[in-house]
Amino acid sequence: MLATPGHAHLRDAARALGIRTDALRRQIHHLExxxxxxxxxxDDQEHLMLTPHGEHLAHTLLPILDLLDRTRNPGRTPS
Known part of the structure; x- marks a missing residue:
């Protein structure tokens, strides 16, 4: 979900992530x-964007994901 904003289609986001479109679609559907x-x-330019609920979820998840990343990579500087 966090990698989709700015892409014109889910298939573009999936390609950038290196996964299949249907896998990304299922993951987002499950989250929703x-x-x-x-x-x-x-949005008006036909790009995928987070809804207000998506923004709230992203704001909540980003610190947790950063902590998990730092746990796996102890020498990494926080983002």
Missing amino acids: HTVGAALLHT
Whole structure:
């Protein structure tokens, strides 16, 4: 979900992530079902963007993901 904003299509985001489009679609659908809200929408320029719920989830998850990354890579400087 966090890698999709700015891409024109899920297939572009999936390609950038090195995964299949249907796998990314399933992951996002599962997240949306879990939180009970849409997390992505398309902006005026036809690019994928986070909804307000997606922004809130991203804001909540980024520090956790950063902590997990630092745990796996102890010498890395925090982002």
